[in-house]
Amino acid sequence: MGPSPAEIVRTLVAGRLPGLVHLAHRPGPYHVRHATDPEGRVLMLVPVVSDLAAELDPGAGDDVAVVLDVLDLPPAPGAPSLGRAWISGWAAPLRGADARRGAADFAAVDPTGDLLDVGTRFRLHRFEVVEARLEGADSVRRVDPAEYAAAEPDPLHAIEPELLADLTDHHADQVAGYLRRRLGLADGGTDTAPRVVRIDRYGLVVSYGRPGARRRARLAFPHPVADHAELARLLHPMLCPHAGAGERSR
Structure with missing residues (x-):
């Protein structure tokens, strides 16, 4: 028995690997610092002065369709890759108490000092996963969002x-x-x-x-x-x- 596709996707997007974000009808992709909260929602830590922040446009009032793309990095020469995770949803900026809770969830994965500047130099955006896919060497498997949310990242991956x-x-x-x-x-x-x-x-x-x-x-x-x-x-x-x-x- 091995990890299910949902568990692999949760593991890949947990926040330990580099991620790229694609925005609907915008240029890109953009490198993004990300993590997931206990429910599997994606948190993106974005500098307020950046191309990505401008494209997310928090002042527009509308959520932005995003796709997070995370490729597994094999841990040693000759090791097989777990594949590539693609997850999508509608990103919205977090403010007030939501931003503080989001920063705490982000810190549980990556305790970066930049979280202290959320609201000034950085802004947190969050999206719930509405579509998930796991791409392997010769196949792409769809993962049910509910199964993704119920899965847990592998505790040994990091x-x-x-x-x-x-x-x-x-x-x-x-x-x-x-x-x-x-x-x-x-x-x-x-x-x-x-x-x-x-x-x-x-x-x-x-x-x-x-x-x-x-x-x-x-x-x-x-x-x-x-x-x-x-x-x-x-x-x-x-x-x-x-x-x-x-x-x-x-």
Whole structure:
């Protein structure tokens, strides 16, 4: 089992990756700093003196149709991409208490000091997602907005590069041995050592096989993990098999 399309879209647009915003009948696209609130609504932090602010035109009184475009950045060489998320809605500026709540939601994802200047140098715009799509290598899947809103971003996505680097730099032999056992691979031979290329709350994506003929497999966790601490507990037997055997023998 892996993440659903709705979960992938929520993960990609959460605010950890760069985003582009397209405005209906306007030039662009524009780079935008964004985050999502607990309901999945998109918050855009826009300098009041900018081309994007002028195009959003908060003084016009009408909401503006926008599309947020976020491309996944694979966390390591050879890692597969999660794809590209496209979500759209009608953006409106936030003011007063709404702006303060929006700034708090934005800070939960990205605690930038620029949020202190919302209302002076910056303005927050927000839109509820009315259409969502997930673009892969050879397909585009529509995601129901209600499923998108109910999904949760993956708690490991923001730290995935560090997790993979730690497995490679400090536990390469233990990881390779564990993966060979799980995949039923011969030890050594002509195959390149299997390695973890992606981690999410549901499991590991593993690359293995001979050079030029690499394959991928998913190894599922017993249950979805809630955070880094729970992941560490699940990976402990893989990284420290002898310690685990000693504990069982007591």
